[in-house]
Amino acid sequence: MARKVILDVDPGVDDALAICMALFDPRLEVVAVTATAGNVSAEQATRNVQGIIEQLDPPRLPRIGAAKEPDFGREGDNRHLYGADGLGNAHFPVAELHHVHPAEKVICDEVRAAPDAITIVALGPLTNIARALARDSELASLIGRIHIMGGSMRAGGNVTPAAEFNIHCDPAAARTVFRSATTKTLVPLDVTNQVMMTYAQFDELPPESTKAGSFLRRILPHCFRTHRAELGLEGMWIHDAVAMAALLHPELFHAEALTGDVETRGELTTGATVFDRRSGRKAHANMEVLTEVDVAAVMDCILRGLHAAAKR
Ligand code: RIB
Numbered sequence: 001m002a003r004k005v006i007l008d009v010d011p012g013v014d015d016a017l018a019i020c021m022a023l024f025d026p027r028l029e030v031v032a033v034t035a036t037a038g039n040v041s042a043e044q045a046t047r048n049v050q051g052i053i054e055q056l057d058p059p060r061l062p063r064i065g066a067a068k069e070p071d072f073g074r075e076g077d078n079r080h081l082y083g084a085d086g087l088g089n090a091h092f093p094v095a096e097l098h099h100v101h102p103a104e105k106v107i108c109d110e111v112r113a114a115p116d117a118i119t120i121v122a123l124g125p126l127t128n129i130a131r132a133l134a135r136d137s138e139l140a141s142l143i144g145r146i147h148i149m150g151g152s153m154r155a156g157g158n159v160t161p162a163a164e165f166n167i168h169c170d171p172a173a174a175r176t177v178f179r180s181a182t183t184k185t186l187v188p189l190d191v192t193n194q195v196m197m198t199y200a201q202f203d204e205l206p207p208e209s210t211k212a213g214s215f216l217r218r219i220l221p222h223c224f225r226t227h228r229a230e231l232g233l234e235g236m237w238i239h240d241a242v243a244m245a246a247l248l249h250p251e252l253f254h255a256e257a258l259t260g261d262v263e264t265r266g267e268l269t270t271g272a273t274v275f276d277r278r279s280g281r282k283a284h285a286n287m288e289v290l291t292e293v294d295v296a297a298v299m300d301c302i303l304r305g306l307h308a309a310a311k312r
């Protein structure tokens with residue numbers, strides 16, 4: 001029986017890789033893809049979700065949920081890395097969307113339709129999930145698991161010295177989700193920063209003649225250029241694809257049961273994730289945090305997932 005998932009994303013090129021892996025993996029049933037503001041605006045994220053699905057044309061079409069900006073505003077975005085449209089300046093055409101429901105409504109509907117069976121894969125700011133928890137007071141008890149790309153344990157921040165981007169965009173929402181009575185897995189920068197796609201691996205992607213190959217070859221080149229120009233990297237980080245690999249192959253990672261929380265008011269530390277590692281605190285853990293990764297095996301899993309997308 002395929003695992004039911006909702007992908008909550010702020011595409012974003014690395015979100016697009018994760019979506020591509022999930023839509024064609026027989027182990028997953030993607031019941032919905034909900035957009036959240038983060039890498040790009042709410043409107044652009046919603047547009048990108050539709051554009052990615054139209055370009056990849058998966059065997060089953062998921063529901064789409066529309067993003068709305070965080071209640072307390074959002075500082076910054078990642079267009080400097082992912083391009084003006086968030087997808088490497090591919091500027092995919094998108095058919096007009098009709099009656100797209102708000103993301104938090106789609107999440108509530110789909111969780112209610114399959115109690116305890118849904119894994120929410122959160123690859124952007126946690127705005128939608130916090131709103132869904134507020135919309136339906138029983139939702140926390142009905143969600144199977146929340147699998148989150150975000151935060152940092154010992155790896156420092158990537159958007160400020162202390163904070164990882166997804167958490168920093170909406171710290172209040174992240175604190176709500178961290179403190180909710182849900183089963184959570186966190187995939188922090190400590191593991192995602194260890195996995196980079198190289199130029200050689202780009203050349204190994206599916207051929208241009210396939211929908212997936214054409215899509216990947218349109219969104220990735222700009223990202224390689226910005227990672228080199230801005231970050232001095234000979235390759236690109238693919239945080240969300242690593243998080244998707246962790247969902248599909250947890251055996252390639254080491255996890256620790258910890259209590260995690262989010263700083264929401266620090267002048268220098270807003271958006272930082274804080275973990276209680278004092279002895280004797282395991283019993284109070286509110287999540288499992290991935291701390292180690294088999295880098296080569298995870299990269300192989302990601303490349304195999306992208307190739308599988310080209311075969312359908
Ligand atoms: O910090 C990395 C995360 O921020 C990734 O999910 C990336 O897509 C951005 O959302």
Ligand code: CA
Pocket residue numbers: 009010011012014015038039123124240
């Ligand atoms: Ca993302």
